[in-house]
Amino acid sequence: MSQRLLIIVAWIGIVILSLTLRLHNLEERPIHADEATGARILARQLAGEDYQFNPQHFHGPLLSLSSQPIARSRSETSWSELSTTTLRLSAVIAGLLVVFTPLLWRRSIGPWGALAAAALLASSPLMVYYNRMYIHESLLTLFAMLACAAVLRLTEQPGKRIGIATGLCIGLMFATKETFAISILAWLPAVGLCFWRQQASDSRHICPNLRLYLLPSACLAISAAFTAAYFYSDGFRSLQGIIDAVRTYFVYETTAGHHKGIGYYLELLVWPKQQFGIWWTEALIVLLAVIAVAFAVVKRVSNPAVLFLAIATVCHFIIYSCIRYKTPWLMMVPWAHACLLAGYVFSYFPNLKTRSRLVLTLLLLTGLAYQTKQSMHACGHLANDSRNPYAYVPTSKDAAKVERWLHELSALPDAPSLTPIAVIGQEYWPLPWYLRTFETIGYWSAPVQGIIDLPMIFAMPAQTQACDKLLGTTHTQLPRGLRANVAVTLYLRNDIWQHWMRNDSQ
Numbered sequence: 001m002s003q004r005l006l007i008i009v010a011w012i013g014i015v016i017l018s019l020t021l022r023l024h025n026l027e028e029r030p031i032h033a034d035e036a037t038g039a040r041i042l043a044r045q046l047a048g049e050d051y052q053f054n055p056q057h058f059h060g061p062l063l064s065l066s067s068q069p070i071a072r073s074r075s076e077t078s079w080s081e082l083s084t085t086t087l088r089l090s091a092v093i094a095g096l097l098v099v100f101t102p103l104l105w106r107r108s109i110g111p112w113g114a115l116a117a118a119a120l121l122a123s124s125p126l127m128v129y130y131n132r133m134y135i136h137e138s139l140l141t142l143f144a145m146l147a148c149a150a151v152l153r154l155t156e157q158p159g160k161r162i163g164i165a166t167g168l169c170i171g172l173m174f175a176t177k178e179t180f181a182i183s184i185l186a187w188l189p190a191v192g193l194c195f196w197r198q199q200a201s202d203s204r205h206i207c208p209n210l211r212l213y214l215l216p217s218a219c220l221a222i223s224a225a226f227t228a229a230y231f232y233s234d235g236f237r238s239l240q241g242i243i244d245a246v247r248t249y250f251v252y253e254t255t256a257g258h259h260k261g262i263g264y265y266l267e268l269l270v271w272p273k274q275q276f277g278i279w280w281t282e283a284l285i286v287l288l289a290v291i292a293v294a295f296a297v298v299k300r301v302s303n304p305a306v307l308f309l310a311i312a313t314v315c316h317f318i319i320y321s322c323i324r325y326k327t328p329w330l331m332m333v334p335w336a337h338a339c340l341l342a343g344y345v346f347s348y349f350p351n352l353k354t355r356s357r358l359v360l361t362l363l364l365l366t367g368l369a370y371q372t373k374q375s376m377h378a379c380g381h382l383a384n385d386s387r388n389p390y391a392y393v394p395t396s397k398d399a400a401k402v403e404r405w406l407h408e409l410s411a412l413p414d415a416p417s418l419t420p421i422a423v424i425g426q427e428y429w430p431l432p433w434y435l436r437t438f439e440t441i442g443y444w445s446a447p448v449q450g451i452i453d454l455p456m457i458f459a460m461p462a463q464t465q466a467c468d469k470l471l472g473t474t475h476t477q478l479p480r481g482l483r484a485n486v487a488v489t490l491y492l493r494n495d496i497w498q499h500w501m502r503n504d505s506q
Contacts, residue, residue, distance in 0.1 A: 003350075007111055011118070018099045018122035021375050022092045022131050027084040029383040030395035033483060035134040036430030039087050042067050043079035051234040053241045055248035059136045061231050061241075062176040066090050066139065080437045087134040094138040095131025098336060101142070102343060104149035108305030109340070110347035116364060117343025120285055121336060123371040125378045126269065129390040130329045132379055136177045137329040143172040144183050144333045145340075151187050152308050154216055155194050163216030164223045171227025178248050183333060186315035190308045197307065260326040265317065268328055268389060269335065276382060280374060280389045284367035285335070288342030289313065295348060309341040328392050386484040395430055396481030402490065403434040406456075409496070412503050416496050422451045424467060425460025431482060447471075457491040464489050 031039070042064040045051060053061060067090045076082050102109070102117035109117065121127055131138050147169035154162045173180035232241040267273075272281040289310075296306040316334035320326070346364070349357060377388075384394035410418050420440035423431060424447050435441055435458075444451070447466050451457055452474055459467040467489065468477070475491035482488040492500075 007115055010115055014099065014115070014118050014122050015096070017119075017372065018096055019092075021123070021128045021372070021379065022095055025380070026088050026092070026132060029132070029379070030397055030400050031084055031087075031430050031433050032133060032135075032395055033393065033429040035084075035087060036433035038063060038134050038136075039082055039433060040079070042071065042087070043082055046071055046077045046082075047079070051238065051241070053232055053244050055244040056251050056253050059177040060175045060245075061234075062172065063090070063134075063136045063139055065231065067134075082436070088132055091131050091134055091138040094142045095127060098127070098131075098138070098142050098145055101145035101149070101336075102340060104146070105305060105340060105343075108152075108303060108347075109344045110349075112349040113343040113345070113347035115343075116288075116346040117340045119364070119368055120288075120339040120342055120371070123368050123375060124282060124285070124335065124339065125280075125371060125374040125390055126282065126328065126331060126335055128375040129378050129383075130332055133329075135329060137332045140173060140176045140180065141332045141336050143169050143176060144180070145336055147173055147183070148187070148312065148337065148340075151191060152194070152305060154213075154220070155191050155308070156304060158212045158216040160215055160219050163219035167220035167223025167225075168227050170220070171224040174224065174228035174245070175231035178245075178252070179330070181249075182319050183316065186312050186319060186334075189315055190311035193311055194304045194308050197304065254325050258327055259324040262321050264326050265321055265331050269331065273389060275387050275389070276377065278374065278377060282335075282371065282374075284363075284371065285338050285342045288345050288364075288367075289338050292341050292344040295345060303344075306341070306344055309337055309344070313337040313341055328390055391484075394484050396483060398481035399430065399434050402480055406435075407437075409500055412499065415499060416455060416493075418455050418496070420454055422454050422457040423460075424451070424457060425463040427486075428458070428460055428482075428488070431458060431488065455493045455496055459489045459491065461487055461489075467491060 037058075041058065045064055045068060051061060067087065070089050071077065071082065071086050074083070074086050076086050099118050099122045102114035102121070105117070106114045127141075147166060150162060150166035150169050154166050170180065170184070173183065228245060229242045230236060232245040233239055234241060270281060270283045270286050272279045272283070274280075292306060293310050296303060313334060316337060320330055320334060346360065349360065352360070378390045382388040382391070384391055384397065386394055388394075406418060409415060419438050420442060421435060421438055423435075423441065423443045424445075426445060428443070432441070447457075447459070447463060447470050449470070452470060457467065457471060457475065471477075471491045475493050476497040478490040478492060480488055480490055
């Protein structure tokens with residue numbers, strides 16, 4: 001088999017692996033609170049409501065905008081019609097496209113390097129788990145990988161067209177999530193070092209060379225600003241969105257409970273952890289990335305891509321680790337950089353001795369098999385288990401069971417109406433998702449006297465005691481789980497509970 005045919009077959013296998021891991025039982029994992037809030041924004045846009053960006057609590061508009069065609073193609077045009085699969089398909093598509101981004105680096109890391117990087121991206125448990133989740137990071141990672149390749153190209157060969165293309169990718173990053181700024185900060189030292197190294201081998205003065213970058217840089221800035229402004233302003237129909245896109249860096253309110261130590265990401269991705277009889281680690285990617293840098297240093301290979309990716313990856317990790325607010329999905333952009341750098345090892349593959357090629361091949365295949373095993377466990381029966389390293393504040397299975405039970409209850413012969421429903425307390429997401437098919441729902445921060453006649457009340461933990469005093473004699477108390485270590489109490493009016501018990505006994 002020729003090398004070209006072998007590479008094509010391998011790419012086909014990677015695509016099949018990527019799709020299988022990301023699509024298998026996509027709808028089974030209970031919806032996360034962040035997914036549910038994003039779904040609510042999407043539903044409002046599908047219903048024709050005017051777009052409004054909230055700079056204090058939400059991220060960019062591109063996630064919901066990219067999901068609208070998918071929802072409409074599946075005839076889901078309202079809050080009650082939206083399905084979990086429809087929501088997550090946009091992330092799956094973005095994740096699959098990320099797997100193809102190493103092809104942009106083919107000239108720098110070679111066909112075998114691009115293939116290895118794609119395989120690592122396709123099987124990484126971190127990437128797979130969050131490519132199955134309706135959050136902004138999958139889209140952000142896609143645009144970051146496109147922008148990263150464009151930034152290096154602009155550094156090497158400055159031009160107006162590549163400047164516009166780079167600005168477009170960066171603008172799409174901004175329109176996806178405000179954390180794009182961290183990638184900019186991480187890329188700047190990498191660009192600076194690549195430029196300095198280029199000057200060290202160039203006999204011309206720096207000032208004339210700098211002039212070559214003025215017009216491309218201006219094109220980049222204008223293109224990025226225009227792209228981001230277009231989406232934040234809803235096609236320039238609401239200029240307040242542009243102002244709010246800047247204000248978000250000053251007024252955004254992070255949720256409590258996400259502050260972690262500086263070594264959190266290292267422990268999450270690299271340090272081995274034994275749970276459920278297997279060891280969780282993605283140390284292979286770090287090992288290959290270190291080998292790639294070592295190869296470049298020892299062999300004195302003048303490849304700016306290695307320098308750029310190494311500096312950009314390290315800077316990403318340092319910046320994110322120094323920020324106290326941490327969640328696992330924030331590592332997707334840095335980890336995609338690390339996968340690219342790891343793939344560079346295989347750019348030497350055709351020139352290595354047979355024994356070295358065999359060792360590298362066995363190392364890669366063993367690592368890919370183990371990463372795939374972890375991905376299958378993480379996205380399978382352990383998908384919403386809080387002991388799963390990648391399951392962050394997972395939703396309890398009780399939430400989905402309550403939804404099914406309420407529909408069974410409302411379908412009983414002569415069943416009393418279950419609406420209106422009251423939700424008492426704060427931080428109740430993703431509960432509204434599981435109540436979306438019921439027409440009338442009211443939300444109160446504390447119980448009020450008028451809820452005593454309602455058929456069904458959900459109370460968050462801080463309000464359970466107050467609801468017990470108010471509803472203790474009129475409603476039956478049914479404790480349920482909502483999120484990891486967060487319970488919700490369902491108060492069902494006594495006549496409805498008795499109706500259920502009579503039918504259940506029959």
